[in-house]
Amino acid sequence: MKVIVTGASKGIGRSIADIFAAHGHDLILCSRNEVLLYKTMEELQTRYPGVEIKASAFDLSVKKNAIAFGEWCLETGVPDVLVNNAGSFEPGSVNNERDGLLEEQLSVNLFSAYHLTRVVLPAMMARKSGHIFNICSIASLSAYPNGGSYSISKYAMNGFSKNLREEMKPHGIKVTAVHPGAVLTDSWGDYDNSSKRIMEAEDIAKMVFASSQLSLAACVEDILIRPQLGDL
Numbered sequence: 001m002k003v004i005v006t007g008a009s010k011g012i013g014r015s016i017a018d019i020f021a022a023h024g025h026d027l028i029l030c031s032r033n034e035v036l037l038y039k040t041m042e043e044l045q046t047r048y049p050g051v052e053i054k055a056s057a058f059d060l061s062v063k064k065n066a067i068a069f070g071e072w073c074l075e076t077g078v079p080d081v082l083v084n085n086a087g088s089f090e091p092g093s094v095n096n097e098r099d100g101l102l103e104e105q106l107s108v109n110l111f112s113a114y115h116l117t118r119v120v121l122p123a124m125m126a127r128k129s130g131h132i133f134n135i136c137s138i139a140s141l142s143a144y145p146n147g148g149s150y151s152i153s154k155y156a157m158n159g160f161s162k163n164l165r166e167e168m169k170p171h172g173i174k175v176t177a178v179h180p181g182a183v184l185t186d187s188w189g190d191y192d193n194s195s196k197r198i199m200e201a202e203d204i205a206k207m208v209f210a211s212s213q214l215s216l217a218a219c220v221e222d223i224l225i226r227p228q229l230g231d232l
Contacts, residue, residue, distance in 0.1 A: 001025040001080035001212075004073055004120070006060060006112065009036035011185035012135060013085040015205035020081070021048040023209070028073050029055040030086070060086045060112035061104070070119025078123040078130075081212055084113035085135040089187045092148035102149040109153035114160060121173075128172035131212055134161040135204075138181045138224070138231065165221060174219040176211055180204050181226035198227050 003020045007013035008029035017027055021044050031037045034057035041055040056072060058065040073079060087109045092101055113134055124130035139151040140158035161177035168175055182198035184191065191198070204225065211220040 002028065002077060003081040003083065004028045004030070004079045005083045005085060006030045006069075006116065007086035007135075008055070009033055009040045012180070012183060012201045012204050013083070014040055015201035016083055016085065016208055017044060019202075019205045019209045020212075021051045021053070024048075024051060025081075026052040027054070028076065028079065029053065030058050030060065030069055032057060032059045032086075060116060061107035063111065063115050066112050066115035067119055070116045073120060074123055078127050079120055080129070081131045081133070082117065082120055083133045083135070083208065084117065085133075086112045087135065089150050091146045091150065093146055094148050094152075097148045102152060105149040105153040106156065109150070110156045110160060113157065117164070121168075124173050125168075125171045129216075130172075131174040131176070132164065132168075133176045133178055133208055133211075134158075134164075135178045135180070136161065138179050138226065140177070140179055141224075165219075172216070176208075176220050176223060178204065178208060178223045179225070180223075181230075182232050197229060198232070199225065 003025050005013050005017045005027065008017045009031035017029055021027055029037060029041060037055050037057050041053050045053050058069040060066045060069060090101060117132060134157055136158045137154040139147055140154040143151055158177055161175055165175040183204060184193050184198055184200055207223050207225060211223060
């Protein structure tokens, strides 16, 4: 399979790239940070020399960049899996968060996936196969204090996934919305997870990969995964 992963240089995206490569699947990777992206590509290529890995740095929150990255991906053929993982988190409340935050969160957490998906979909539809994973959040399902624009953008991402799922049913393309609870990523800074209070990025990657391996007759529409002790 050929697998596109955005936000691939760290966290959940990096773990998803790793597990697909470990099972022999070719990768096309993207993130904003060029240095971290190419370091990730180099490390994965060293570990999995039999896998073809391409990478290019784009800020997908910019529409023209998302389109350009999608077109670049199609130059190597039709992808089998697209993982829309690019995103960012900034806490805030609707009544007092800084001006412009909603636009920024929507651009990276929703518009990046929307524009990239629209570029690669026609080729998937012509082939009548493919699987799109949209990394949403529990913040897509339930509001919480200090969620603000982040939660709004993730609700929108979930709406995007739901609509896309219905549209793609007759075209043989699966769509899965992934809703992780707290995961140990850079958003948690130097959080001490020695007690395993929150999940590891590998937990999410394992669920995504497993869902990609089902028969053509089955589609996992939603993955909801929380820490064992529940949300923080």
